[in-house]
Amino acid sequence: MQITFFGAAQNITGSKHLIESEGFRLLLDCGLHQGKRHEADALNRILPFSASDISATILSHAHADHCGMLPVLVKNGYRHKIFATPATAAIARLIMLDSAKIQQQDYLRMQKHAAADEKILQPLYSAEDAEEAATHFAPLPYAHAAQNWQPLNPRCRFKFYDAGHILGSAVTVVQCDQPGGTTTVAYTGDLGNTNVPLLHEPEIIAEPVETLIIECTYGNKNHRPIAEIADRLKEIIRDAVHNKRKIIIPAFALGRTQELIYILHKLYDQGEIPALPIYLDSPLASDITAVFASHRDDFDQETWADFISRNESPFSFRNLRSLQTVEESRALAAAHGPYMVIASSGMAEGGRILNHLEYGVSDPNAIIMLTGYQAEHTLGRKLQDGITPVRVYNRMYDVHARVVTVDELSAHADQRGLLAYVSQMKDLQRVFLVHTELPQATAFKAVLQQHFPALNITIPAAGQNFEI
Numbered sequence: 001m002q003i004t005f006f007g008a009a010q011n012i013t014g015s016k017h018l019i020e021s022e023g024f025r026l027l028l029d030c031g032l033h034q035g036k037r038h039e040a041d042a043l044n045r046i047l048p049f050s051a052s053d054i055s056a057t058i059l060s061h062a063h064a065d066h067c068g069m070l071p072v073l074v075k076n077g078y079r080h081k082i083f084a085t086p087a088t089a090a091i092a093r094l095i096m097l098d099s100a101k102i103q104q105q106d107y108l109r110m111q112k113h114a115a116a117d118e119k120i121l122q123p124l125y126s127a128e129d130a131e132e133a134a135t136h137f138a139p140l141p142y143a144h145a146a147q148n149w150q151p152l153n154p155r156c157r158f159k160f161y162d163a164g165h166i167l168g169s170a171v172t173v174v175q176c177d178q179p180g181g182t183t184t185v186a187y188t189g190d191l192g193n194t195n196v197p198l199l200h201e202p203e204i205i206a207e208p209v210e211t212l213i214i215e216c217t218y219g220n221k222n223h224r225p226i227a228e229i230a231d232r233l234k235e236i237i238r239d240a241v242h243n244k245r246k247i248i249i250p251a252f253a254l255g256r257t258q259e260l261i262y263i264l265h266k267l268y269d270q271g272e273i274p275a276l277p278i279y280l281d282s283p284l285a286s287d288i289t290a291v292f293a294s295h296r297d298d299f300d301q302e303t304w305a306d307f308i309s310r311n312e313s314p315f316s317f318r319n320l321r322s323l324q325t326v327e328e329s330r331a332l333a334a335a336h337g338p339y340m341v342i343a344s345s346g347m348a349e350g351g352r353i354l355n356h357l358e359y360g361v362s363d364p365n366a367i368i369m370l371t372g373y374q375a376e377h378t379l380g381r382k383l384q385d386g387i388t389p390v391r392v393y394n395r396m397y398d399v400h401a402r403v404v405t406v407d408e409l410s411a412h413a414d415q416r417g418l419l420a421y422v423s424q425m426k427d428l429q430r431v432f433l434v435h436t437e438l439p440q441a442t443a444f445k446a447v448l449q450q451h452f453p454a455l456n457i458t459i460p461a462a463g464q465n466f467e468i
């Protein structure tokens with residue numbers, strides 16, 4: 001069996017890993033590269049393999065850096081199924097449609113505003129291409145509900161375990177019978193943090209696994225305990241109400257947004273926070289939240305106890321309003337606090353959050369709250385690193401807002417969580433560290449090797465191929 005890492009290799013976007021066994025080619029994820037616009041586009045423009053040669057595809061979860069290139073895969077001649085959990089299939093369709101829309105908007109904006117020597121980037125795919133890709137989804141529940149292996153061909157099979165990262169996220173276990181015996185490989189996709197609201201903990205894999213492909217976004221770091229987030233939010237919100245501040249939160253439309261709303265709803269019900277108006281300025285997040293409501297079995301016990309058993313939705317309460325139109329978004333951005341606005345994108349690279357940052361970054365009375373991983377070169381990372389001035393749309397702004405990072409809510413396992421996950425694997429021999437920048441991977445490799453001296457650990461580079 002061979003494995004090639006085509007993306008998320010020494011960086012955290014563009015996940016694409018190819019497993020080959022006796023001519024059978026299984027693609028694990030087909031994600032968009034994100035980051036510097038022209039560099040990312042060059043990587044996304046051409047698939048690093050022949051789409052028509054792929055025999056089957058498995059999607060770990062619906063984040064764009066894992067699913068966002070599926071329309072390109074199908075456009076280039078892929079004709080087979082794309083396996084995913086039912087929630088992932090439903091959300092990935094929305095994410096791909098949104099991605100097509102953003103590409104079209106970027107294209108139109110560049111046509112108008114690009115410098116004379118700047119190359120105008122054509123969209124990678126259209127909404128029709130995204131819909132076409134979605135017709136390939138073959139939804140399959142987690143193994144704890146379905147029990148059986150899903151056959152891929154007469155020699156290979158797979159099953160899904162709950163990864164606890166976002167709704168529908170799965171760890172994939174693939175087993176292939178080979179001339180020398182059976183080989184089992186597990187791919188974590190993105191692995192969840194423990195004790196986060198809404199979701200189950202990452203599930204323990206029952207089968208012995210020889211080779212593990214594991215993400216390690218936070219391989220060098222431990223998160224603050226999630227229990228602290230309520231106190232930090234309370235403090236920030238009380239201060240905002242008292243001083244009439246606005247709190248601007250860039251958040252992924254999928255995952256962080258729903259978790260934040262859950263926590264705010266609970267704090268409000270408990271009388272712990274004052275009645276601050278909260279705006280969800282993301283039509284995509286509203287659509288995804290509706291998908292959440294139809295997958296209640298994927299929620300953890302706490303969510304059932306807090307809300308569902310009382311026949312209440314965690315995602316709607318009196319203070320919360322969803323904005324639909326761009327005009328509403330702009331009007332709110334120009335308004336005075338106190339209020340909180342949650343808008344995507346999570347790393348402030350695009351989307352309606354830019355309307356709010358355009359007004360907010362230079363406002364000393366504003367708070368910018370970063371809630372997730374901020375990749376290198378993104379506006380979110382620059383704000384996190386205290387860089388000033390920063391570019392928002394086409395203008396530079398001095399940063400006077402207070403920038404706070406609330407990483408307790410991370411959707412990713414931290415170093416402790418990753419180590420605990422590897423520790424529960426049986427018969428593990430080989431580990432590949434993916435979905436990580438090199439410093440994080442190097443730190444995690446050292447810790448892992450210290451705990452498991454016999455383990456063969458590799459940090460693959462893009463395009464590298466291994467016999468397993």
Ligand SMILES: [Zn+2]
Nearest residue numbers: 061063165190
């Ligand atoms: Zn993810």
